Structures are given as structure tokens and as C-alpha cells.
Amino acid sequence: MTIKFLGLFVLTFTIFTAAQRTCPPIVPEPTQPARTKRQLDKNKDGSSFLWVIEDTYAGKTFFDGFDFFAERDPTNGSVEYVNQTVAYANGLAYVTDDDHVFMKGDQWSWLDWGVNRQSVRIESKKHYTTGLFILDLNKAPWGCAIWPAFWTVGMPKSTWPCLGEIDIIEGVHDNSHNQVAWHTAPGCLLTDKPAVNFTGTKVHSNDCDAFINHNAGCGITDWSRASYGPFFEAQGGGIFAMKWDENSIAVWNFYRAAIPRDITTGTPNPDQWGTPSAMLDSAGCNIPRFFANHSIVFDITFCGDWAGNSYATSGCPGTCPERLRDPRNFENATWDINTLKVYRKQLFSGGVVGSHNGVGRASHFGWAWLLSLWLFAGP
Ligand SMILES: *[C@@H]1O[C@H](CO)[C@@H](O)[C@H](O)[C@H]1NC(C)=O
Ligand SMILES: *[C@@H]1O[C@H](CO)[C@@H](O)[C@H](O)[C@H]1NC(C)=O
Ligand SMILES: *[C@@H]1O[C@H](CO)[C@@H](O)[C@H](O)[C@H]1NC(C)=O
Ligand SMILES: *[C@@H]1O[C@H](CO)[C@@H](O)[C@H](O)[C@H]1NC(C)=O
Ligand SMILES: *[C@@H]1O[C@H](CO)[C@@H](O)[C@H](O)[C@H]1NC(C)=O
Numbered sequence: 001m002t003i004k005f006l007g008l009f010v011l012t013f014t015i016f017t018a019a020q021r022t023c024p025p026i027v028p029e030p031t032q033p034a035r036t037k038r039q040l041d042k043n044k045d046g047s048s049f050l051w052v053i054e055d056t057y058a059g060k061t062f063f064d065g066f067d068f069f070a071e072r073d074p075t076n077g078s079v080e081y082v083n084q085t086v087a088y089a090n091g092l093a094y095v096t097d098d099d100h101v102f103m104k105g106d107q108w109s110w111l112d113w114g115v116n117r118q119s120v121r122i123e124s125k126k127h128y129t130t131g132l133f134i135l136d137l138n139k140a141p142w143g144c145a146i147w148p149a150f151w152t153v154g155m156p157k158s159t160w161p162c163l164g165e166i167d168i169i170e171g172v173h174d175n176s177h178n179q180v181a182w183h184t185a186p187g188c189l190l191t192d193k194p195a196v197n198f199t200g201t202k203v204h205s206n207d208c209d210a211f212i213n214h215n216a217g218c219g220i221t222d223w224s225r226a227s228y229g230p231f232f233e234a235q236g237g238g239i240f241a242m243k244w245d246e247n248s249i250a251v252w253n254f255y256r257a258a259i260p261r262d263i264t265t266g267t268p269n270p271d272q273w274g275t276p277s278a279m280l281d282s283a284g285c286n287i288p289r290f291f292a293n294h295s296i297v298f299d300i301t302f303c304g305d306w307a308g309n310s311y312a313t314s315g316c317p318g319t320c321p322e323r324l325r326d327p328r329n330f331e332n333a334t335w336d337i338n339t340l341k342v343y344r345k346q347l348f349s350g351g352v353v354g355s356h357n358g359v360g361r362a363s364h365f366g367w368a369w370l371l372s373l374w375l376f377a378g379p
Contacts, residue, residue: 023162023185028288077301105333144316164291181219
């Protein structure tokens, strides 16, 4: 087994895998057209839509939207996930006066052999079915023995993997390439290049089925060295964006100097961001039937199924249990977050939808042009 293969063991709720081998079909909800103004994007069928803000997680109220998960790590990490009270008391979760949201692994305690290191895992109270998730962060955790993830997963947990799992930021040790992955019920396949465009490299299998290949799922390694670890941090962090709709699930990342203006202005249009790092396209996977009711999760674990099993070949010193003992090894086990914004898709029915002929496109273009003029000329 290669490290990359092990890499896709990922975040599984292992206790459920043995029990459940089939999934009832998800029945997708119909999307309602809406009447709104501003930037337009286009579906494959030609209909227009835009992304409007639904939730902002930021500053002093960031943690209000999350539950602290204080149970045994399902990925077998040498971690003690603590509840909110302990996390606050021990400085593992806090918000600074200038609204940086921090989550950390314990960076202060020397541990006896075999003792787990304290850390934090949080899960959004609200569940989402589709959306545009934009995380602005200054630092993501990295370093030997450290395994962080920012991901979404179907709730309740007992349904896993029937409602799907989307791993947006994930890696171990000193990796400098982020890995995006999907874990689903049987029947969802990743369509590779050149039929579908993404800049990353497919990791292992095309089959996202979590019941096979030891839950390897299907994954894509980011092309950019600035997508994970020390290089991402050296850029001052940046943006990770995950777009999930009926057409595809795609992930982009931008280091700070390259953040598109439409993100900064709060009117995101992924259509203008160029080729994504990773994409699961509806060509091989009926997205609405494999993904629903996701909670947003941040965690930092140590050793375990990925960081532990790959430790010996990682180039990191000693062994993972040894590494775990010294708090100085965890100085970079830190999430430093500015905002997490969730946008929802609204179909546009402003008199241009349904025009598939040349005239319609021209008037559509005129509309978009006028609206963007209005947008950019605004205060
Ligand atoms: C998602 O959650 C809603 C609200 O709890 C529920 O009605 C719906 O059946 C769930 N969808 C799936 C596919 O489980
Ligand atoms: C994680 O540990 C459980 C038992 O605690 C075990 O059944 C499972 O196989 C382990 N996962 C992996 C991927 O080794
Ligand atoms: C949080 O965890 C601590 C330590 O396990 C425990 O004593 C405390 O009762 C917990 N608090 C809540 C609110 O669950
Ligand atoms: C992929 O990108 C290339 C270069 O931009 C473009 O020529 C090609 O049409 C794209 N393919 C698809 C399937 O979108
Ligand atoms: C933490 O990050 C700093 C800055 O990149 C680096 O010099 C240091 O070696 C890192 N510490 C560990 C334990 O990885």
C-alpha cells in the first residue's frame, strides 16, 4: 500500500461500515426559481442562477453554530476530543479581539507514553444539501503526526456513508499538497480528465463507494504546493471554496494574493474562477442521489488510521507515539480562521431564463453586463 492509498482511509465512521452494505435512494428536493438581481451563473441546461449568502460563521459567534464532538475518534487517532467547556478552559478553542477563530491541538502538555493528546472537533448544527462553502483562513494545521481535516458529511452519523462525505482540506505531516476526496454509497464514479477538467491528479480509484477498497473513496491531489502545510501558511493562507450543486462538487483554493475579487466582495461566481483543483462531475455520479444533509466539520487528530499508518514512510523523525509526547511538536496544529460563509443557489427568473436561442443569449448577456455594471459602480 502506498501512502497515497492510505491517505484515503479518511474520516470514516468505521463502526457503521460493517453493519450496512446498502443505502436507500436519496430523493432530491426540487429547486425553486427565485427573482433576484446581481451576478449570474449558468447551469448546464442553460438556466441562470446566482449564489446568495445563507450563513456566515465568523468572529465571536463562530462557535455558536457548532457542536463540539467529544467522543472517541472514529479514525483511531491518538486524540482526546474535548467538549466546549474544556476546549475553552484549556485554550484549545477561542476567538481573539480581532476576530480570528482559533482551534488547536494541545501545544503545552508533555504526555506519558500512550496518553492521547487533547484536541478539538466541531460539527455544524445546521445541515446543508448543496451550497457554496467559502472558508477564509490564515493557517491550517500541519506537521509530523498531525492530521487535520475540513469536510462535510451526511447526518445523522448512523446513515454514513449513504448521504455522502466531502473532504475539502485534508492531509498529514509536512505534505504540501491538499487532498480532496468523496466517500459515497455504491454507484458514484469520479470521471477523470480529459472528459472533466480539474487541475489535480486522481489518487487511486474512480469508485467513490465507501464499502470497497477499505473506504478509500475517490480522491484528487491538488496540483498546487501552496494548497497545504508550510507553503499555504507562508502565503498568509487564503481561500478554500467547495461548490456543491446538481451539476458537480468542485473545490478551488486560492492563496491570499490570488483571491478573486467576487469572493472578497461577497458576490461569488465560481464560473469566473477557472478550472477547479478537484471535481466530481454528474457525468459519473448523480450528485443529488448521493449527497444530502451535510454537517460542516473541522478537526485535528494525531497518528491514527492515516497519520499513524503512514508515519514510518513520511520522513518524520522517530515513531508517531514518540512524536506525540512532546508539546513542541504541535506548535503548528492550529486552525486560524477568518470566516466561513455558506451561499445558496437561487435560480434566476428575471425574464431571461429559458432563452436558448441566439437572441436570448444576447439579451441575457446584456442583462448580465448591465447588472455587473450596476454592481461594480455601486458604493
Ligand atoms: C434530510 O433532512 C430532512 C430534515 O430532517 C429530512 O426531511 C430528509 O428526509 C433528509 N434527507 C435524507 C435524504 O435523508
Ligand atoms: C480502527 O479501529 C477499529 C477498532 O477500534 C478497527 O476495527 C478498525 O479496523 C480501525 N481502522 C483501521 C482503518 O485500521
Ligand atoms: C466536559 O468534559 C469534562 C471532562 O471530561 C467533564 O467533566 C464535563 O462534565 C463535561 N462538560 C459538559 C458540559 O459535558
Ligand atoms: C478543459 O479545458 C481545456 C482548456 O481550457 C478546454 O479546451 C476543454 O474544452 C475543457 N474540457 C472540458 C470537458 O470542459
Ligand atoms: C512550525 O512552523 C514553523 C514555521 O514554518 C517551522 O519553522 C517549525 O519548524 C514548525 N514546527 C513544527 C514542529 O513542525
